[in-house]
Every structure is written in structure tokens, then in C-alpha cells.
Amino acid sequence: MAKKLYVKDKDIVVPGQVLAEGMSYIPSGKAVRNGEAITSTVVGKISNKGHVVKVVPLFEKYAPKRGDKIIGKVVSMNNYGWTLDIGVPVKCELDLREGSQSFIETGKMSQFFAVGDLVFVEIIGNRNGTFKVSAKDRLYRRLPSGHLINVDSGLIPRIIGKQGSMINTLKDESGCNVVIGQNGYVYVHCDDTKNIYKVQEAIKLIESDTTSSGLTEKVKKMLGGNKK
Secondary structure: OOOEEOOOOOOEEOOOOEEEEOOOOEEEEOEEEEOOEEEEOOOEEEEEEOOEEEEEEOOOOOOOOOOOEEEEEEEEEEOOEEEEEOOOOOEEEEEHHHOOOOOOOHHHHHHOOOOOOEEEEEEEEEEOOEEEEEOOOOOOEEEOOOEEEEOOHHHHHHHHOHHHHHHHHHHHHHOOEEEEOOOOEEEEEOOOHHHHHHHHHHHHHHHHOOOOOOHHHHHHHHHOOOOO
């Protein structure tokens, strides 16, 4: 069988779609070989490099790992710390000693984090299946009352953009505080609720516009005129 490539870089593909034929092509990511044909196993985007045909999933279930910066919601607390809901069926705990650089008295825990609060934290480890997080660094904190948007975690790199270009555009053009959690939560806080809606619509555009270039400029145009 003669070698043939059927897709180009950044094409969107679906499960079972033939991407290439010929043994000179190498499957990568979510692409697999079936005889001499290479097919996709997921809905994804092509990333071609030479003879390597790679499929990057567009929709991916979040898998927590050490170093991830995530947003969680406090669902319970005891004398040892707080339990968080991070959007996936795993146990996640913020221990008392990791809640702040300052000493926290058990009787004053709710002054730092209370049930129902949104918190921005970092995963620092996994102990017997329970993910441990920290808010000690000054970057991490309780998030004021705001709007929480749930997106596919596989799209978070697009919302951040190259060298932070997209997230900076969202912040600068809307005037909103936008915090990205690698677990697929996007927090938006702004005094003007109209701008919160605009950010939400911009994120929908980022989710849907997976192939065209100039996306940052499109988002900037959508949000233009919102700054005060």
C-alpha cells in the first residue's frame, strides 16, 4: 500500500477516522495503527510533525496530579482541615497546616475558609488515594463571591493561550478578575455583571473555535469596549 496522509495539522478528527496509510507513518497520542492504516480513537485535533501523526483529545477527563493549580469548593471541615470538591470523584483535603503561612487556630478556621467557599490551591501530593492541596503560597487564596464556569479540562491550555496571551486578553479587555483551574473550573469576578457574561461568551468561543487562526483577536473584538 502506498503511503498517504489524509489530514493536515490542526484538523479535527473523529473516532475511527483514517488519518494516514503506510508503514512510514507513526501514530502518537490518541492515534492507533490498524494494519497499514492509522486511525483516531477520540474526537481530537491533529498535530503532525514529520511522519508522526498525533491526535490530541479535544475532550478529556481531568486527572489530578502533583503541581496542578486548581479551584475547589469547601464541602466540609473538621479540626484537622477542610474537604474540597474539585469536580472529579476523588477525595481532596486541605490540611490545617497547609491553609496559610500563619498559624491557624481550630476555633478560627472559618475565618480562613468556610463551607461553600471557593479556593484556589495547588496539589502537593497523593496520600493513600486522597489528594492533598496547599494554600500556603501567596498565590493561593479564598476567592470572593463570583461566577464559576465549568469547561473541559483539556481546553484549559487554549483558555490560557501561548505565554498567557488568551487569559491576559480576557482580563485586560473585560476588566474582570479571571482565575484558571487546571481541573476545568474558570472563576470570574467583576463588578459589572455584563462583563462577566461577555467573558462567559468569550470562553464559549474559545471552546468552539478549535481550528481557525487569530482567535485572540476575535476574543479581543468580542470583549472590546468593556473596560471602564
